Each structure stands twice: as C-alpha cells, then as structure tokens.
Amino acid sequence: AIAMHKANHPHTEHYCESVWDVDPVEVVKGRKVGLCWLSPDCKHFSKAKGGKPVDKTIRGLAWVALRWAATVKPRVIILENVEEFKTWGPLKDGKPDPDRKGYTFKSFVKQFRKHGYEIAWKELRACDFGAPTTRKRLFLIARCDGQPITWPDATHGDPQDLNVQLGLKKPYRTAAEVIDWSLECPSIFDRKKPLAENTMRRIARGFQRFVAENPNPFIVRIGQTGFGGDRLQYEINRPLTTITTKAEHLLVTPYLTTYYTETLENEVRGQIVDKPIATIPTANRFGLVTAFLTKYYGQGIGQELVSPIHTIPTKDRFSLVTAFLMKYYGQGTGHILDEPLHTITSGGNKFGLVTVAGINYQITDIGMRMLQPHELFLAQGFPKEFIIDKDYKGRKYPKSAQVARCGNSVPPPFAEALVRANLPEMCVNREMVKYSLQA
Known part of the structure; x- marks a missing residue:
C-alpha cells in the first residue's frame, strides 16, 4: 500500500514501520x-472476518490517535x-466479549x-458522494480549535x-460507468477448464x-474495434442508430455475480x-456475465445492456451476466434453469428464448469474465490517472496485489x-486534495 501511494505521491514522507515507533513530535x-487522518486496520472488527480469533494488538491500533492528540494536538x-x-470491546478467549461490547470504544x-x-461519529456511504460503490x-x-464538526451534504x-x-x-454513478466494454467476455461453454458447477x-x-x-434493460452500441468500443446507451423502446452491414449492435442485459459462499439453496x-x-x-x-442475443426471426441483430456494480472486494469475485439461459424445444417452449446447466449439444443452437420489450431474442452465447483492477479502482472512486500497476521504482504489481490495494483503500x-x-481553508483547489491508501 505504501509503495503504491508513493508512486502517486512522491513528495509525501512515508514511514515503513510500526505506527507506535513513529514519534509525532x-x-x-x-x-x-x-x-x-487515521485508517487503522479494520479486519479485526469487520463482520467479514467471521468467527476467527482476533489479534489484540491489531484491534488496539486506533489508540495511536490519542498519542497524536496528546503530543502535537492536530x-x-x-x-x-x-x-x-x-x-470495540475487551476480548475473551481470543474473541470479542459479547457482554462488554462497545466498552473500549x-x-x-x-x-x-x-x-x-x-468528537462525533457517523456512518456514510461512498455512493452519496460520487463514488460508484455502496461501500x-x-x-x-x-477537533480542538473551537470550530464545529461539519458533516458534508450528500x-x-x-x-x-x-x-x-x-x-x-x-x-448515483453506476457500475456500468466503470465497466470496460472493450474487453472480451469469453464464452462459458468452450473453456479449456469448464466452470465449476x-x-x-x-x-x-x-x-x-x-x-x-x-423490466428495464438497456441497449449499448458495440463498436467495431472491440467488445465495447465507444459505448452508447439507448432505452429499449427507442430506435437504434443506423445499422451498418456489420453487426455493431448487441442486445445485452448484463449483471454482476459475486463469488461469495451461498447460504441458501x-x-x-x-x-x-x-x-x-x-x-x-x-x-x-x-x-x-454477458449474453449475446439476436432476434429470433429474420436477420435481426442484438444489443447490449448495462447496470451499476456492487461493492468491490480485494479479490476477483465479480462477474457480469447479461441474459438468462433457457433450453428450448420445437417452437421455443422451454423452462428456466435454476439447477446446473443441461448438456450443451453440438447440433445447432440449443439455447432458449428471451423476450425483451415484447420481442423474442435467441441466446447465441454467454460470456463471463472477472472485473479487472482498473475497473475496480474506478468503481472505488479513484481517478483514471491513479497508478495501480507498478510501484514508485517501476516494479510491476500482479493483479491480485492491485485488487487487494483497492479493497483496502478509502x-x-x-x-x-x-x-x-x-x-x-486547506482546500484551495482540487489538486491539493490527497488520495490516500490505507496502510
């Protein structure tokens, strides 16, 4: 986190040591x-940690705020x-004592x-202030200067x-804004390693x-040079732009799937x-997940749809889905699959029909890919120019490290x-505001 921050803020002093070893004076x-500004490690408070034992030392990091208050009086x-x-409260047998919850806080x-x-505290959501995430x-x-504590308006x-x-x-800004539609979404059916059940x-x-x-799908024009190209959205009941001899329109109803353990069937x-x-x-x-649809009759073309994305984790856990898969027989009678997909045969299209705004579309393929780090950072509210793929010495970061930094960031x-x-008075212009990562 410090190496990435230093790449973006080379004139900031960075201390690669315990906060308790740093002398504020x-x-x-x-x-x-x-x-x-303090962002002490949160994983030993977060409900995402589950029932695992917590570390008393890490849970106590916030106390360093009092050291700064007592010595240099910000x-x-x-x-x-x-x-x-x-x-925040005392521990009992390595876990928070339920009878003393909030005591330490x-x-x-x-x-x-x-x-x-x-002192005052409040819960805020990032989407209320212009970030495309509900975090x-x-x-x-x-504050100790006699001025009132002010909470920003959404x-x-x-x-x-x-x-x-x-x-x-x-x-609200949406997930659709940060998805890179130019990236290919590989088919789920012809992978070297089949997807898990x-x-x-x-x-x-x-x-x-x-x-x-x-009930409210979107239409997105697919460019000539990639999956997304220059993305334009259209309402489903509006006429499309001029249709050329190339299939530049796809009907897509995308969604994001999250890779968390399900608890219900x-x-x-x-x-x-x-x-x-x-x-x-x-x-x-x-x-x-993206499903490519074409009209079920004539030489019809498809179109693509977009929607906002959910909170981004530090590991690749999001998928975009754009159509519901059905199996069809004869004249299109079929059933929705709420169990593992049926065997896909090699003899022609065996996908089902999807009706959008009263028009039948046939699913010709379904694609899925993980969201990429640059999409996740945009969803977190970082500017496009923020450096995420290398440190201040030019050393490359693997994607997993990039995603981890994103999930840990403010x-x-x-x-x-x-x-x-x-x-x-300290914010004369936008460039003076620092974008910080939690170390």
Missing part, C-alpha cells in the same frame, strides 16, 4: 498540524473504519474529550429521489433474476449494473468531502 518538527483528527468499530471517545477535543464506513471527527442520490429529479443532487448454477439463477425478470448473489457497485473487498469477488470522494467540509 519528530515527524512534525515544530510545525502545526491541521489534519491527522486541529482536526479524522478516523475511518468499518461500522463495527463502535462495538466508549473509553476511546472519553479520552479524546479529556484532551480537549469535541459504507464509520467516520469519527475530533451530492448524489437515487434517480427516483425528488432532489435528484429537481437537479439538487446528481444521480456452483458457478454455472450462480449464472443460471442470476439470469432469471437480473435478465429474464428485468436458491440464494442469488449479484446485482444489476445500473446501480453503484457493492463494497469491494481485498479479493476480487465480482464477475461480469474511496477518495469520502476523504475529499470530509476534508472540504471541515478544513475548507
């Missing part, structure tokens, strides 16, 4: 501190963590007040919200929920792409909104 060198201290941070807050700080985090703001909202319709807020079942269930039962893990993506973890758990719109609201 020595670092500050007599200068006044306007802002101290005007404003902002601490970011998962919402479960409020349950209350003590933590009390110590800030003893040092002369006003939710808890923020604590403490700048984005649901497209159906009255404030959005009146133009007072912008609509659970993956195929996941695709089938997702097709039913997000495609076959989706018929559970569907995924989302449509016209909403913000879910929280992104440190392992990529998002997959993109969405930049979060940080910008909070700093602008509480320290506007």
Whole structure:
C-alpha cells in the first residue's frame, strides 16, 4: 500500500514501520498540524472476518490517535473504519466479549474529550458522494480549535429521489460507468477448464433474476474495434442508430455475480449494473456475465445492456451476466434453469428464448469474465490517472496485489468531502486534495 501511494505521491514522507515507533513530535518538527487522518486496520472488527480469533494488538491500533492528540494536538483528527468499530470491546478467549461490547470504544471517545477535543461519529456511504460503490464506513471527527464538526451534504442520490429529479443532487454513478466494454467476455461453454458447477448454477439463477425478470434493460452500441468500443446507451423502446452491414449492435442485459459462499439453496448473489457497485473487498469477488442475443426471426441483430456494480472486494469475485439461459424445444417452449446447466449439444443452437420489450431474442452465447483492477479502482472512486500497476521504482504489481490495494483503500470522494467540509481553508483547489491508501 505504501509503495503504491508513493508512486502517486512522491513528495509525501512515508514511514515503513510500526505506527507506535513513529514519534509525532519528530515527524512534525515544530510545525502545526491541521489534519491527522487515521485508517487503522479494520479486519479485526469487520463482520467479514467471521468467527476467527482476533489479534489484540491489531484491534488496539486506533489508540495511536490519542498519542497524536496528546503530543502535537492536530486541529482536526479524522478516523475511518468499518461500522463495527463502535462495538470495540475487551476480548475473551481470543474473541470479542459479547457482554462488554462497545466498552473500549466508549473509553476511546472519553479520552479524546479529556484532551480537549469535541468528537462525533457517523456512518456514510461512498455512493452519496460520487463514488460508484455502496461501500459504507464509520467516520469519527475530533477537533480542538473551537470550530464545529461539519458533516458534508450528500451530492448524489437515487434517480427516483425528488432532489435528484429537481437537479439538487446528481444521480448515483453506476457500475456500468466503470465497466470496460472493450474487453472480451469469453464464452462459458468452450473453456479449456469448464466452470465449476456452483458457478454455472450462480449464472443460471442470476439470469432469471437480473435478465429474464428485468423490466428495464438497456441497449449499448458495440463498436467495431472491440467488445465495447465507444459505448452508447439507448432505452429499449427507442430506435437504434443506423445499422451498418456489420453487426455493431448487441442486445445485452448484463449483471454482476459475486463469488461469495451461498447460504441458501436458491440464494442469488449479484446485482444489476445500473446501480453503484457493492463494497469491494481485498479479493476480487465480482464477475461480469454477458449474453449475446439476436432476434429470433429474420436477420435481426442484438444489443447490449448495462447496470451499476456492487461493492468491490480485494479479490476477483465479480462477474457480469447479461441474459438468462433457457433450453428450448420445437417452437421455443422451454423452462428456466435454476439447477446446473443441461448438456450443451453440438447440433445447432440449443439455447432458449428471451423476450425483451415484447420481442423474442435467441441466446447465441454467454460470456463471463472477472472485473479487472482498473475497473475496480474506478468503481472505488479513484481517478483514471491513479497508478495501480507498478510501484514508485517501476516494479510491476500482479493483479491480485492491485485488487487487494483497492479493497483496502478509502474511496477518495469520502476523504475529499470530509476534508472540504471541515478544513475548507486547506482546500484551495482540487489538486491539493490527497488520495490516500490505507496502510
């Protein structure tokens, strides 16, 4: 994380050591501190850790905030963590003591007040501030300069919200915005290594929920030089642009499938792409599934659809799905597959029919690929120019490391909104705002 941050912020001082070994007085060198931002390790608070034993040392990292408050007195201290941070309490047999939940957190807050700080906390969602992800985090703001703690107003909202319709807020940014439609989505049927049965079942269930039962599909023009090309969206009931002799239009109803363990037999893990993506973890758990459709009669062509993506993890766990798979017989009578896909024969097309806006389409293929690191970073709210594939010495990062850094990061719109609201005098222009990664 530090190496990636240094590549993007070469003029920042970086300390590759324990936070407890860093002396705030020595670092500050007599200068006044306007802002101290802290993102202590959250994995030993997060519900994603499950029932595994926790590390007392890691859970106690947030106490370093009091050391800075006591020694160099920053005007404003902002601490970011998962919402479960409020349950911080003593351990019992290596696990949080349920009878003393929140005990340590209350003590933590009390110590800030003893040092002369006003303190408040609030849960915020990144999508409300312009990031295409629903990631939710808890923020604590403490300040000792007599100025009020200010929570930024949401700048984005649901497209159906009255404030959005009146133009007072912008609509949520969506997963569709960050998907690179120029990347090929390989067929799920002719892979050297067949997809796992659970993956195929996941695709089938997702097709039913997000495609076959989706009342509002989108049309995306497919360019000549790649899968996506210059992407344009159309409403399904609007005329297409001029159709050339090449098949430049595909009908696609994409969705994202998430690679988390299902707990229910018929559970569907995924989302449509016209909403913000879910929280992104440190392992990529998002997959993109795309079904290529052509009209079931004549020389009809297909089209492609898009929707917003869910929160991005640090591992590849997301898939995009664009149509629901059905098997058909004779004149098109068939059934939806909610079990593993049936055997695909070699004698002609044996896919089913999908009806979109009253028009029948035949599925000619289904593709799936994992979301790539540059898509996940965009979904997290990072700018396109942020360097993610190499460190400050030019050494390349593997994709797994890139995704892990993304899942551990603070969405930049979060940080910008909070700093602008509480320290506007330090934000003369946008370039002065730092995009930080959690170490």
